[in-house]
Every structure is written in C-alpha cells, then in structure tokens.
Amino acid sequence: MKTLILTEKPSVARDFARALDVKGNHDGYMENNDYIITWAVGHLVELLEPDDYDPKWKTWRLDTLPILPDQFQYKPLPKTEKQLHVIQDLLANKLVDSIVIATDAGREGEVIARTILLASGFTEYEKVKRFWTSQALTPEVVKAGMAALKSAGEYDRLWKAGQCRQIADWLVGMNGSRAATIRMNDLFTVGRVQTAVLSLLADRRRERENFKPEPYWVLRALFSNEKGDWWGTWFNKEEETRFKTETQATEIQAKIDAQTGKVLSLKKQKKKQPPPLLYSLTDLQQDANRKFGFSAETTLNLAQALYENRKCLSYPRTDSKVLGSQNVGMTLNLVKKLSQPYMKYFAGVDEKLVSGDNKRVFNDAKLTDHHALIPLAPVPKNADQEEMKVYGLVLKRFAAAFHPDCEYEQTEILTEVEKETFRTTGKRILKPGWQAVYDTEPQQQDEEKPSDDDAEPENLPPLVKGDAADVRESKLQKKQTTPPPEYSDALLLKDMTNPGKYVSEDELKKVYRGDVGLGTQATRAQIIETLLSRGYAERKKKHIAATDKGCFLIDTLRKFDIAKHLVSPEETARWEMQLNQIAQGEGSDKDFLDSIRSFVSRTVEEFKTGSNSQFSILNSQLGTCPACGGKVIKGKRDYGCANWKEADGACRFVIRKYIQGRMITRKIVSALLAQKEAGPLNGFISPDRERYSGILKLVKGDNGWQTQVEPCDTPPEHTPDHTTDAPSNPISTSLNGLGECPMCGGDVVAGTKGYGCANWRRENGGCKFVIWKTIAQKEISEKYATQLLENGITDLLFGFVSKKGKAFSARLKLEPDASGMEKVVFDFPDTRQEE
Template sequence: MKTLILTEKPSVARDFAAALSVNTRGNGHFESEQFIITWAIGHLLELKAPEDYDSKWKRWSLDTLPILPDRLSYSPNAKTKKQLTVVKAQLQRKDLATIIVATDAGREGELIARTLLDFAQIAKHPKILLLRFWTSQALSKKVILDNIKNAASLAQYDRLYFAGRARQSADWLVGMNLSRLATIKMGDLFSVGRVQTAVLALLAERRLAIDNFKPVPYFQIIGKFLFATGELLATWFDSNKKEDASKIENKTKADLILKNCAGQEGVVTSIVRDKKMQVPPQLFSLTELQKLANRLYGFSAQETLSIAQNLYEKKKCLSYPRTDAQVLGTSSLEQVQEMLTKLEAEYGDYFKYFDEKKLSLKNHLVFDDNKLTDHHALMPLAIYHGNLSSDEGKIYDLVVKRFVAVFSANFEYEQTTIVCKIGQETFKASGQRIICLGWKMLAGGDSEKFLPPLIEGERSKAVELRAEQKETRPPNEYSEASLLHDMANPSKLVQEAELKKIFRGEVGLGTQATRAQIIETLLSRKYVTRSEKNLQALPKGMALVETLKKMPISKVLASPEETAKWELDLSHIAQGSGDPKAFMLAIRKFVADCATEWKQAAIVAQASSASPVGKKAKKYPSKVIGECPFCKSSVLEFPKSFGCKNWKAGCKFTVWKIIAGKKITAAQASKIIKNGRSDLLRGFKSKGGNVFSAYLVINKNAVVFEFIKDK
C-alpha cells in the first residue's frame, strides 16, 4: 500500500520528490514503491455558473434575482482539466493507505485540497488515513522529512477549510447578485465585489477630496542668523502648539511677529542633541516589494508579481513570491548562511556594513517561526546571471539588497535641534549628522544637514526675516505604492477600535496574491485609469460608489469597515471560534436584502454609464467646468484635458490634465478659466528632472507658465 502526497503546485511536488528520492516521473505525478506525489495548479475546481443551477439565471433580469442556490457546488476549471483528471485518478487508486495533504499552509490551500478530496469522493473510503503536512518554512529535505513524520490528522484543520469555503461562497453570492443588480439598474455593465468595491471606494473618495479641495493660505517666517561660526536658518514656531506649529493663519499675525522681532538680537536658548538609531526594515513580502518597485521604477503591482514569479519559476533564483510573511523560519538559517556566502562573492560592495552578529536565530527581525504564514519572506535562492539593469535584474537586485540589509549594521545618526528667541518669538532649526550609514547604504543612503557649532546663550541679530506665503495642499493622488499600503494596512481607514486592531494585524483588503489582480480588474472595468505611477477613479467608478453610498444596505460594499467585519468573522471561523453556518446565513440575508433594495430604488443612469447593456458606453461624461474665454462656449472635461466644446468648429482652448508631470484638477482648471491664472502650483518637473513652482496663465489662446519674479 502507498502514501499519496497532494501539493498545490508542481514546484513543491518536485521538492517532495527530491527529498523522498521519488525519481520516476509519470503523467502529472511522481511515483515510487512507497509514495505517489501529485499536484494541483491552484484551484482545479471552481464554483459553478448561475445557469448551471437553474436555466432561469442565464438571463440577466431583476425578476430572477436574487441568485441563492441551496448549496454552491463545483465544476472543473477548463484551463486545468487535464491535471484534474490526473489528480482524481491518483486519489481513487485502490492501493492507497494514506493521503497527506501538503497544499499551502492556510485557508486557501486547505480549500484547494478539500474540494479535490470531495471531487474524488474520498469520504467513501474511510479506511484511508488522512493527514496534514503543515509548515511555512523553506522546503529543505530535513523540513519535509520532519513534517511528514509529524503530520497531524487532517480533521484538525477542518476550521480552515470552513473559513476558505465561506470566503469563496460569500464572494460568489455578493459578486453575482450585486453585479447584475447594478448593471440592470444603472444601464451599463458593472462588476461589484466584496473587496474590489471597497478598494474602488478609496480611489473615488480620494478623487472627490482632490476635486473639492480648496487651498487655505498661510504664512511661515524664516529667520537668517549670522553667528561667528556660521549661518543658521531657522523657522518661527508657536511653542504652545503640537501640530502645524510653524503655520501662521493670516498676514496680520505674520506682520505682527515681524514687527516684534525688528531690531532685536536673537539668543540661542536651547541646543538638544539626540543620538538615534534605525534598525533595518524587514524582508520583503510581495506587497512590500510591489510598493518599492512602483516608487522606484514605476512598475505596476501586476508587473512586479509577474517578474518575481518568472524569477521563481523559470530562473530559480527567488523564493515563492506570493507571500505575506516578512520573516524566515529557524530551519532556514543554514540556507541563509550559504546564500550570503554566494552573494558576497558576487556583490562584495553590498557587504560593507554587514554585521556577523545579526546572522543568528536570536535575530527575531529575520527568524521567527511564530510569525510565519503560508510562505516565508522573499529571499534570493541563487545568483541571477542576467542584466541587472533589465526589469528582472531590478527586481532581483531589490530582493538581494533587502536580504543583505537585514544583516547589516543599524543606521545611526545624531539629530540636533536649536531654538533661538527674539524677544518672545521662538525660532527652530534642525540638523542631522550621520554616525553610521549601515543598512541605508543599500536603500539609497541618507542626507546630512549640518548646523553651525553653537552654545546656549550665544547671540546674533537676524540678518534677514521674511514671511513666506504658502497654501495648504490637496491630498496626493493614490500611486499603486500608496494604494497597496492602504490595502495592506488600512487601520487608519476605520473608526471602531476593535477594527483598527484587526487591520493592524494580519487582516487587510485582499491578500498578497489578489491585490495586484484587484487593481488590474478596476482598470479593465474602466473604473480607474493609470496615469504614470498614479491611479485615478474614472466617472464610471465614481458613479458606482456614489450610487452604493446612497443605499442604506448596499453601501457597506463601499466601506473598508464592512470588509474588516467580514474578515473578522472569517478569522474567527479559521480559529475554530466562529460559526460558518451563521456567517453564510448572514451573507445570504444581506444579498436578499440588497436585491429588494435595488429593485425598489429609483436610480437614474449616470452620464458616465448611461449606455444600455451591450452598447458602447461613453468614455467620459460631459461635465462643464467653465466658460471658454475665447468663444464663450462650455469647457468640458475629457479623458486627458479640459477643452472647449466647440473644438470641432476650430476653438483650440485646452488645459491639459498633465502639465510638466503635474496633474491639474478640475478645480484648478476652473480657476484658470475664471480668473485667467491659477494659484501658485508646486510639483512641476522640468525635462532635466528639476522640480519647480509656477502659475499657469492664459496667454493668447494657450495656457503657459508664469514664474515667480525675483524681488
């Protein structure tokens, strides 16, 4: 009799085959006298389509909603049907004594395995011993052999299967029903999902915040002090304020402060020097790698995932990329030591600040079995022999630098804060001196700002005092990096204290494996557009979120809080303390209530989504933002510009949405049209890469720069 081992992917099956000396390769499996090793390719089975339960659900109609089958069931995934046939045949062999489930250690891995066991009707063979191989550590031979020996009863992990099944079923019921309801009632094709719609709401709310932002003017006063040992630039601040202490609300107050300081000496009242230290950042999870690759290279989350997956599957030089862990298991120490030796021979410069003492199991920043999840953190497994300036090379290099950085010396620096007083007015200057660059050498370094060596009580007249007028700035557009950050760490987006705790833990919007796909789905649905590194909600996405938020029941889908509550329920089920039946009853009731709500709602199709299903929808609404200064017709918002409605008749007035790398909002364009000029705008970038500020003004029939005049 034989033992069958079921893995989640071919590469893991190969690791098991190597560790167990199973050398005979069959059709979709390995085999020896003792073992059979076969594999899934992700989800070989998927939930059936609505019409597979009842033909009435094939047609999209309000009359047939909600779609609530008594029990959701599975059908083969057409893309992997061949491997499903292989796995089923192996599971149904007559010579099996034991089945060891070795899919990924988590609820999705459990779901993949259990659906296959059900599909093969293993329950009809109670004499087969069902065991669970469970580890999140690197699959070395020792780890595989030890965990096979210690495999526990599969029944101990039923709770994870229940959580995975509940998550999958809830997403299917919500997506199938709400997508049809929105599509039919709003007159355009809409996709609604438990997680994707909450992420869309983040982007929609950010766009609203930017478009509705009204800049508030304020002043800052800069003082230049000339001491014997050098010049000191210091900023006035209100010592009674903790936030925005240097902001002065109006010119009257700024003028009064300048008057109070006129003709008086400044005196150094305080010098504080603090030695500070920053430990290295942790190893990369997929999301952390995606964030940095987006910031440095403009790679989309999907591009980074694809590159990392290629480095893992084909080049064999990176570990499994779809991981949310930022630590390694203690069993990885020997592998880490060997890899560092290889890397030092190839990348000697990276090891300038290497700290041998950190290469220890006592270093819990790196080695921590308690914080392992389905997979360990990203790490290099071999030397990459391609071009480091290629896209693959850039991703590999980021992983290598982070891998070496975690074993490098801490970044140490001295921060100096000097406070001067002129009469009763206080000024502050801060500086930084690097003591040990440490790991920051591998992260782009850091800058120093030197202050003159002063002593308390030293006096000097302010050789210059000036009040600078500034404006508050709108929120930044979401980049993929900042969106991924909020998806992975959305505690600031929720109000309830318990939910903040959940989101500060392991719960986020989506998973490491799905976040890139969620973003790509929003883009493909035309809910969102990508502008360089930024993601901006489009009118169709705005219309969906706006419609949902008007509905007392369905509005929860546009709320990160509700995703948190569902994830909390699923987490409780996975831990064994939640009730999967109660969870699904609540989901089914929610879907039924949403259907009633949408059917009764009087919804007017939005301008951005007014086309009937099956016809081509407008790409952009005809939103009027002002009157053309030349032909007096309306200025409308288009995908890439704000332009005159009479452009076909020859009027060429246009305000481009991106000017010198800076996004121009509808509110800013409206002000240019109305006043002939904008407020002072910051963040333009020249062809040479220099950032500058300027006004945008209408000159003849064009919008041009007007630069700040030197006094």
Template sequence: MGKILVLAEKPSVGRDLAKVLKANNNKGAYIEGNKYVVTWALGHLVGLQDPEGYDEKYKTWSMETLPMLPKYMKLTVLKKTSKQFYEVKKLLNRNDIDEIVIATDAGREGELVARWIIEKAGVKKPIKRLWISSQTDKAILDGFKNLKPGSQYENLYKAAVCRAEADWIVGLNATRALTCKHNAQLSAGRVQSPTLAMIVNREEEIKNFIPKDYYTVLAKANSFSLTYVNKDNNGRIFNEDAANSIVNKTRGKDGEVVSITETPKKKFAPALYDLTELQRDANRIWGYSAKQTLSIMQRLYENHKVLTYPRTDSRYISRDIVGTLEERLKAISVGQYRSIASEILRGKINAHKGFVDDSKVSDHHAIIPTEQKPNTVNFSSEERNIYDLVVKRFLSVMLPPFEYIQTNIAADINGERFIAKGQVIKSKGWKVVYSKEDIEDSPKDDDIKEQVLPKLNKGDKIKINSINLNKGQTKPPARFNEGTLLSAMENPQKYVNVNKEAAKTLNETGGLGTVATRADIIEKLFNSFVIEKKGKEIVPTSKGKQLIELVPNELKSPLLTAKWESRLDAISKGKESDTSFIKEMKNYSIALIESIKGDNSKFIHDNKTGKKCPNCGKYLLEVKGKNGVMNVCQDRECGYKENVSRTTNARCPECKKKLEVRGQGDGKIYVCTGANCNFREKAAQFEKRFDKKGKVDKREVNNIMKKMKKEAEDFNNNPFAALLGNIKIEDK
C-alpha cells in the same frame, strides 16, 4: 506495497517535487517513481458552479430571480483545464494509490485547490499535508520527513470554502442586481466595493479641497538659516498681517542662542518584507504593479528557488529559522552582498526581537532568501530588482542601528523664537546596505529642513544677514498610486472615518482582502473600467463614481469585509462555525437585493462613442484600460470589444519612446508616443521587419525567443522587446 500520490499546484512545482522524490518516469500529466506518483493542478481545476447550473431560469439575468441562494453549493470542473482534472481523478482513484499528499501552496487558497479536486473526484483515501515555505531541495526533503495529518488543515479548508461561497452569494447577487437595475455592466463585491469607495472618496476630498495661503519667516545667518515658530513650535502663519509684523519686528536685529539640545538617537532597520510591503516598495521605486511584483516573486520562489513563500502577511521569522540564518547568509555571499554578508558571518548573529518573534508568525514567516545560491545570470532585470530588495532588507535587520546626534538650536530675535535643526551621523549601521534612493524616510515637516549646523553655545550672538517672508499653500491629500492603495487596503482605518471601536477591529483584522488577493482586486477594478491611471496616479472613472453611489452603504464599508476576514480566521482556527457564517451571508444577500431594488438612482453612460456595435447595433462605450483605449459594447450580453489604441513595449526607431498601436485589421498602425516625434508606420510594414519565413524546430524557436527576450530586457531600446512580450513561450 501501494504508492503515494503527491498533488502540487503547478507543473513546475510538480517537476521539482518529482526530482527530489526520485520519480523520473514522465507520463505527461504526471511523473511516476517507485514510491511516489507526482501530479499537479493548473491553479484551480474545480470551482463553484455558475448560477445557470442550478436552474434554467438563471440563464436570463433578471431582478425577479434574485437573490440566488442554492441550498447546497455545487462544484464543477472548470472547462479550460478539464483535461488535467480527469487525469488527476484517474490517478486519485487508482487502486495502487493508498495515500494522498497535498503539496499545493501552503495557504488558504492552496488548501482549496487540492481539497476541491479530491472532493470532486469522490476520493476517500488518507490525506497528509506538505507545509513548506521554500522550494529548495532541502526544504522539500525536510517537509516530506515532517508531513502533517490532513485533519490538521480541515478548518483551514472550511474557511477557504466559506470565503469562496461568501463571494459567490454576495458578489454574484449584488453584481446581477446592479446590472439588471441599471442595464450596465456593474460589478460589486465585499473587497472591491470598499476599495473603490476609498478611491472615489479621495477624489471627492481633492475636488472639494480649498487651498489656504500661509507664510513662513526665514532668518539667514552666515552658514545656516533659522525658521520662525510660534509657542506650539508651528512655523506656518495663516494671517498675512501677523506674518508681516514678525518680519518688521525682527528685520535688522541680531539673534541670541537660547538653547541647544543634542540628543543621541538610534534608528533600527525596518522589519523584513511581507508581500504587501514588498509590493509597495517595488511600486514606489520601479512603478511595478502589485500583480507584477507577485508574479516576479513567484518566479524567484518557484523557478529560481532563491526566496521563500511570497503570499505571507508576516514581517518576522520564527525561532526555528534562526539556526538556518548562517546558511542563508553564505548563499547570498556573492557580488555586491559579499562583504556585508561576510561581516555578519564573522561576528555572532544577533537574532533580536526586531525580526525574530514566534507570536507574529502565523502560516508563513517573512520573505527571506533561501539556502540556495543564486545564479543571477539567469535573472531578468525585474527579478534582479526584487531579489535585491529582499536581500538588502534581510541583511539590514542583522546589522547594528543607524546612529546620529539630533541637534536643535533655538534662538531669540527681538523677542521672537526661531529654530534650526541638524543631524550629525555617528554610525551608518544598517544604512550601509542602501543607496539614498532606496530608503523611504518618513515625511518630515517641509518647512524646517535638516542642515549642517555650526558649533554654537548657549548665549552666543548670531549675526542675522536677512529676514525673508515666504508664501506657501496648503495641499490637498495625494491621489492613490498602487503602492499607497495597498497601504490603504491594509490599514483602511487610517483612510476612512470610523469610530474608535471600528478602527480597532480594522487594525486587528488586517484590513481589506488578504496579501494573496489584493493585487487581483486592484487588477479587477482596472479591468472593469471603474478606475484608470493618470501617470502613476489612480483616478476613478465616471462609471466608478456612479457605481459607488449605487452600491448599498454597508457593502462599501471596509468594516464589513474586515469583520468577515476576522471570522474566516476564527473558522480556520476552529473557533467559529462555518454553517452559521454562510447562513448570515445568505441573510445579508437578501437585504442587499432589497436595498438595490428599492433605490431610485439612475446610471448614465457618459462615455458613448458615435460608433455602433457591429453585433447588436447599440452605441459602443470608450473605456481606458491599463495599457490603452478600447471600445466595448454597452450591452453586457453582447460582450463585443475592440482596441482603439494600445501602448506597446516596441520602441520608436527614431526617438526610442514607446509606440502605440491604433486601429484594426489593415488599418492598424504604429504611432510614436513621443511629444515631438512624428513617426508612424503601417503595422504590416513594421511587423515585417521581424517576420520569420519557413518552418523551424519548435524547441530551437523557443530557445531563440528566450535568448532574444533576455537581450531585449537587458537593452530596452531594442524594438524586439515589444513583439516578444506578446509571444507565449511554451513550458517544456
């Protein structure tokens, strides 16, 4: 009787699968049992070959060799992880292996990870697919009872290959063309270019914005105030004389209540989290980057097994999950969530359309807690924060709506209309789960504030104590932060000028990139120094602004990539041909190269330092990374870089602000970032405090490190936090 080979995406998931499948003979690169052999990739083990692999001439970057359009794309084993690939290949080809179960992440990229390995290994054995949304033992067992035939995911694989090949054909050609034409490291791509274009356009809008003065008129009564509005209910007056005439007309006069409207209102809880919404909230509340949130989420899904699959774009659950809600609620009935979870469990769970909708779930449902009880003692503070958000949202959709009475009072003061607004809360409903800071209410009209209003009737006289004129100024649009940039990538039609039909396409196709790739795209823009951070705000660098001038118009448009995503989706559903899509990508690439070749614009390095590269003698460029300043060689082929300064997590022993490390080698020093603190110390001296002499057992060191890292997170004034942050703890 032959065995079944299970291929996971990562070692940690492989170990979990092996445990459930009762395979316990650990052979290093795989774990073997009586029936199953479990092995794993380390992310991608196989990728598309670099241009150099097709032809010697591509080793030199030059315009003459562009566009690069291989007839058939070849796969190559990635050098970094080749050892694991050959181990997996050996297993795939083993005579006693009769069947392969793909158990990589249940999504487009996960499919690609496994299929490319199988293809490169040249194996033609029957394939089954494990498709699960959580990593609990129960979910894994259920998944293995319901394995799907591999053929069901053939089109998903085709779509994944098309995505990878399109990014190669368009991205590598455009990047080489721009780099060769302008002799600068310039990168372009179907998602990164339109994303950068939105950031650059926003900066232009801010630069060209001319603020306008406006006035509001405020009438103060004994216990509340009223605001003047015109016949369109607008309180802003853009003419000073008109504003003064209203003040003169109403000053010293009393008011009369013309109307009172009391409207009972219900506000339902926001929908469950998909990845983008979770990344947005984590950025707004704690300033986490999109990449950071995804990796915290991944740990809660894979290691702690308390949340479901992170890379989802759905904010609903399907009908088949409803039966598991009770078990999930029981699992989270701990600590601060116990009373609310118990309250929901005591009644009948109302699985309403607000969170249960099969038509709004494609590959994966929204992120929700699993049936596994959390051991929150083992969570880092970041993990606790993200877990907390998901649990609160999960509880809130099962609670009644927030109910209040909206009261609007309109009064007449000598022929002019003034209004006041107030809210009386009837029932907090789902809002009991949240503290005020956690909830992002939709932005209200700043000029008319909500207040507590007295009990009044129509026809009542109001004693007006004073009439005041307030001056304000219109504000430019806000710069993006990581949270709002994710919103713009998800719904670019709200941020760029496109016609109705294009806006409809963008709306239907889910915008720029996918939930799984957006965080990487933002990181890529930071790492190629086309954007930088000022506080929480994202601003384009000079390089970014110039790059957008040089990138052909169509590649900058979010419409192009949205159309591509919609076609990739059609390919994954078997509604469109993969070959015709790739053919079009090649034609597009040819047009793109022509457009770049024919452009006469110039690129200017305006961030040159006075320092020359020690390798090639060209002037170094000063660039700002996410965590500090670096000097990099302007010559792409040289690639020399050095740190100038980097913000660390180490805390100043005097004022507890973060320390910056500056300089190289012996001249390296730690300097406090606090405005009024002069602490500075040689790195050798500073690091000596934490030096450990003598050899210690590796496992013991790992345990000490983990313990210290945990303590450092719980007490972030501890200077160990920084030093430990840079040490890799081996995954045993």
C-alpha cells in the same frame, strides 16, 4: 503501500521530491517505492455558475433574484482539468493507503486541497494527514514536517472558514452584479473587496475635486554667532508652525529682524535605526512603483518570472517579512553564495546576525503561509533590465538585513528672540551600518506627509545653551494647503494593506492590525487591474483615479441602507473577524452564511424597490450642453441636450451618432464637449468613399452649435482610437469590455460565438447587439471587433468566402437597419456587391 502527497504547485512538488528521493517522473506526478507526489496549479475547481443550478438564472432578471442555492457544488476549471483527473486517479489508486495534504499553510491552501477532495467525491478522511510549515522547503524542513504530520481533522475549522469566504464572495458577486447591472443600465460588477477598493479611489477623487486650497505663511530666520550659522523655523506653544494670515506673520518678522536672541536649549541624542524588514510582495510592489514607476501587476509578473524562469528569487506571493528559525543554515549559505558576485552590498555583513537570535529576520511567530521574498542565486546575465531592477531591490534588502544598525546623532536647537521661538533640527550619521547598502540612493519623502521644514545641513555649529543668536536674515514663505495626494500604485497598495484608518469601530480596527487587509498579497495587483480594465478606474501617468463610471457605482450604492455596506472597508473587516472566529472554533459557519444570505436578500430587495431617482442615468455625465448649460445625454439614436422638451426650454443641441460614416462614441462626445474638439480620429468616409482621418470640432455658427470635421494627415494606426482608448493591460475575461455597445451604451464582451452586449441578460428582452466571431467563414478577432466598435468601420479585411465559394475582401461596417438596430454589414472597396 504508498503515501500520496498533494502539493499546491509543481515547484513545491520538486522540493518534496528532492527531500524524499523521489525520481520517477510521470505525467502529472512523481513516484518511488514509498511516495507518489502530485500537485495542483492553484485552484483546480470553482463553484458552479447560477444556471448550472437552475436554468432560470441564465437570464439576468430582477424577478429571479436573489440567487441562493441550497447546496454549493464545484466544477473543474477547464485549463487545469487534465491535472485534476490525474489527482483523482491517484486518489483512487489501491496502492495508496495514506494521503498528505501539503498545500500552503494557510486558509487558501486548505481550500485548494479540500475542494479537490470534495469535487473528487473523496470520503476516506481518516487516511488524510496535514503537512504544515511556512519555512523554506529545504530537505531538512520537509523531513521534519513529514515526521510531525497531524490529522487533517485538526484543520477542519480552517477549511470551513475558507469555504465560507468563497461562498460569501460568490453570493455577493452574483447577486450584486446582476441587480446593479439591471437597474443601472450598464454592466456593473460588484464584489466585497473590489468595491471597497473602488470606494477609496472614488473618495480620493471627490476629496481632491472639492478641495479648496488655503494660504498660510511659514517664517524662517537665519541665526549667527562666532561659532557659525543656522536656520530655524518659527513655532508657537501649540507646536503650530503656520500663520493663517500674512499680517500675523509680518508682525513677528518685523519684531525679530536685526535683533539678538539666545540659544534656549540644545539636545543631542544618539539613536539607532535597525535595517528594514525583508520584503513581502506588497512592500516590493510599493518600492518598485516609487523607484521605477512599475505597476503592481508589472512587479508581480517580474518577480514571478525571476522565481519561475530565472530561479533566483523565492516564491513571490507572500505577506511575510521574516524567515523561519529552521532557515538559519540556508540563509548563511545564501549570504556566502551571494557575497562574491555582489561584494559591494555584502561587504559590511555581520555573520553573527545570521542567527536565530535575530528576531527581525528569523521569527516563527510572525511567519505566515510563505517566508519573506529573498534572493536564492545571482541573477542570470540574460535577464532583462526590468527583471534586474526588481532583483536588485530584493538583493539589497536581503543584504541590509544582516548589517549593523545605522547609528546617528539627532540634534534639536531651540532659539529664542524677542520671546518668539524657532526650532532647528539636524541629523548626523555616525556609523552608516545597513545604510551603506543604499549609500547612493536619495531618501524617499512620505507622499502623504509633505513637510514645511527645509532640510538642515549635517554640520550644525557646536552651540551650547545661552549662546548669543543674531538674526542675520528672515524669510517669509507663502504656501498653500494641498489636497490629499493622487493615488499611485504604491499609495493604493499601502491603504489596501492597512485600511484601518477608514474604520471607526475599535474592534474592527484590530482586524487590520495583523496581516489582514483589502485583498491578499496574491490578489491586490489583480484587483487594481480589474478596476482599470472594467472602466471603474484609469491611469493618468503615474497615478490611478476613479472614472465617472466608478464614482457613479459608489455614489449609487451609498444611497441604500444595506447595499452601502459593500462600499465600506469596515464591512470587509467584519467579515474577516467572523471568518477568523470560525477558524478558531469561536464562531459558526452556518450563522455566518445565514447572515450573508440575509444581507444579499435585503440588498436585492433594495434594488428591486428602489426609485428611478436612486438609479440616476450614467449618461447624464457625458458633458455640458454648450447652448444652454444643460446635461448632454445619449438618446435612442443620437446624443442631445436633456432640456429638449418644450417645458425645459426646447434646446435643440445634438451630436449625431454617425458623422461622415464614422460612429461617434460616448468617450468622443465627452472629449468634444469638454475641449470643443476630439481627435485625430480615423474612419471618416468622404463623398468619394475614401477613408480619411480628421479632427472633430464643435463650432458655433449662425444656426447654433454644429460639428465639423477638419481633415488631417495623422495615419490611422497612430490615432487616439488605437492608443488611448485601449485598456493598458487588457485581460480576457467575460466581464472585460471590448468597447461600447452602439445600441445601449453597455459593454461589449466576448462570448462563445460572438462579441455581444453585456446587457443581453436584462429583463424585457435585453440588448440584442452582437458581432459574430465568424462572418462569411472568416474569424473576426478581438482587435477588429474593438476597431469596429470604436470607429464604426474596420480596416480592409481579406479572407471572406461568399456563398458561392469565392474569396473576397471588404471592410466591416456598423449601419442601422430600418428598425434602428445596429447591424454589421460589408463595405466594399468599390461599388460591387457580395457575390
């Protein structure tokens, strides 16, 4: 008889195989006389779609909400269905008399294994044991864990908590997204974590937009005596260093100029600064963003490549910053292995610190599913530059961890002149310790806490209390208060990891003091990219900001008593607290899911009964009418001023949806209204049927404001249509739009047979716009579907086949039919028609 071991990923299966001497390779598993080792590839199954439970839920309609299945079921993920069948066959193998779950030691790892067993119809749980460790899977750790297996039943509560999280996210996402999309006339996705993160971005944008800078003044004085010079910054009894008025500042400046004071006190303290903790994924992503400008997703992908392809980094998706006590021997070997190729970083390593007594590094109590990110081997020479940069961060952090503390002397001088006090601070390195690893790198300043103090030199004079202090010079610096900084990936990750400051209840603050944040190490980068790809956020150079669409969603949800909880990190903390209680046996999974069902039902009811004023039209944010100052919105055929009615002033300002054969999108209209020009844009068609590029301008003439096209030489492939409109990191999922629907302004998304408007599911028939994926036997790629949506016309395409079997070439063009419905038609390079 044999033991079947189920791991979470192939690399872990190989670790088990090495430890247990399993060498027989098969398709999807490994085997010897005692063991069969197989693996998942993360999640292999997912919850059913709504219409899998009931066909009425296939169409997005308010009257069929809420979606509340009585029982939840799973189906295979298509990409990994083959591996699921391998596992199911092994579970049914009569030679298998015991099963070991060896997925990651955490809630998600438990869910991955249990959902596989559930979807496989497995019932013999008395045969199932649990392998549980977060140590690096050396042969010794694997053997020790296999000798200390526990009954899988001991982890039932953890499984219940994980399944509750999964079902709750499904209920909120399915119901919230449909209700929001139907009532807000555009594709909107709502999710517990995604929406809370979006609220951080939206609130930061509002804070910056509404911020009004206020002036303040800082007074600094240069003191001198026979021992040397030193600068000091004025402060008062309340430790305030800022003057609110220039008059206050100049009065004190005049009071101290050319006077002699004295050294009031001098404090010198010798301090030690320990090495930084080893990297978790989020910490690595923050540093890579600060130092190299890498996005969170880029850093994750690079770390994953260094782990999977280069074999020189440990598993990257970890929230641990420590190693396990059983990893001391492995770590000592790594230090010796890496010291030779990277001597400049390891020269100061103290091997006595590679010990179980070093709790900053080896701490089982702080170990989670996976140990900290560490280097496992020298980086291969054929690694690219970006990979080397990420590897370098991890390597130096690992080397620094085994250096002595940095020892320094902190000096504070208080100088008094005419009863006004000035503070001087200085820092002198005594023994660099671990900082020697970073000796050439500049110190990073906290982006959120800019300082008014100028940096003081290390060589302050050897003053003593009572020394004279002549004022040689004084400087009055006028400054302004600054708004909170724009979010970078690093700052957003920081707030996602530690969102406690956005929570008011003390009990909920405690939830965020541990390893719980918004999202997980494995999902935070994807959450950011999802917000970007769905148009809720945008990158502006190195920063991330909420878009009008993102702010619109948050503002709308906050209008409701129940739905507003989706916006708050507080609600996520409440969920996590309840899930932790379930995992610890202190809470009921039934009570939790009942509360989620109630929450979803009440949210849907708010959307059903909400007034139209609560769902203000997103189109109102296109821009300001240049003629009357009203709002420019999208009408049925064109864009026009909302004040077009006689009672509102009868403003006749309009921007046509098609100008010289080129479709004008909402994004172009917004740019045109804001800057009075947009482009260069391609896709315009001259009276001679020649395509050309031009700049669309808004000019005021005798007949009011009108649009004009000014031809330019910019080649189509370099126009903004193909550079700025495309998402920075497109992701192929059904909820990521290819462009704007020319009929209703919704998102056009990829379906099975065509690229259609996401609003097709709405009640009252929905939007019927579609671009078929196959036209005249030619497959239309996402590239050309996007081009058609952006320009109203594609490049010349080859490979169409007529009904008579003849090949022909043509452009695809959007053109309204007699009913006003936008249709895809052929635009031929000459006057002939399709044969």
